[in-house]
Amino acid sequence: MSEDYKDCLRTHGLKSTKARNGVLAILSAEASVITVDAVYQTLQERGCKVNFSTVYRILEMFTERKLTEKIFLPDEGKYGFSLRRTGHTHRLICLRCHKVVDLAHCPLSDYEKEVAAKTDFEIVGHNLELYGYCPECRRKKP
Known part of the structure; x- marks a missing residue:
C-alpha cells in the first residue's frame, strides 16, 4: 500500500495494516459517504480477506481518532463514513x-x-x- 496511508495512520497513532490501508484507499477514492457494507464489499472484491466486524471496528477507530466522520444516512437508516x-x-x-x-x-x-x-x-x-x-x-x- 501507499506510504501516504502508512504516514496518515502513524500520524493518528495507528499501526499500518493491510485492512486499514485498504479502508483508507477506498475512502480516499470516494467523494460521497460510504457505508460499512460498501467498504466491506469493495475490500472483498479487491481480494482483501477481512471480516465485516473488522471493517466496522476500523471505521469506528478511525472516527475516534478524527480520521473519518460518521454521518447518519436517513434514507437507509444507518451510518456512513467519509474522510474528515x-x-x-x-x-x-x-x-x-x-x-x-x-x-x-x-x-x-x-x-x-x-x-x-x-x-x-x-x-x-x-x-x-x-x-x-x-x-x-x-x-x-x-
Missing part, C-alpha cells in the same frame, strides 16, 4: 447517491453566539448536515 475534511465544514448530502458538497459559509455563527448569550452555555462546536437530492439524482428521479 480539514477546517470547519457544513455539508449537503444527497439521499440517493450520498455525494457530499461542502458549504463555503457557516450560517450558524451568529445564531451560536445568540444561543450562548441566552443560555449561558459555552458552545465549543456544532454540526450542520442538510439532506436532499443533487441535480444529477433529481434528473434521474421518476
Whole structure:
C-alpha cells in the first residue's frame, strides 16, 4: 500500500495494516459517504480477506481518532463514513447517491453566539448536515 496511508495512520497513532490501508484507499477514492457494507464489499472484491466486524471496528477507530466522520444516512437508516475534511465544514448530502458538497459559509455563527448569550452555555462546536437530492439524482428521479 501507499506510504501516504502508512504516514496518515502513524500520524493518528495507528499501526499500518493491510485492512486499514485498504479502508483508507477506498475512502480516499470516494467523494460521497460510504457505508460499512460498501467498504466491506469493495475490500472483498479487491481480494482483501477481512471480516465485516473488522471493517466496522476500523471505521469506528478511525472516527475516534478524527480520521473519518460518521454521518447518519436517513434514507437507509444507518451510518456512513467519509474522510474528515480539514477546517470547519457544513455539508449537503444527497439521499440517493450520498455525494457530499461542502458549504463555503457557516450560517450558524451568529445564531451560536445568540444561543450562548441566552443560555449561558459555552458552545465549543456544532454540526450542520442538510439532506436532499443533487441535480444529477433529481434528473434521474421518476
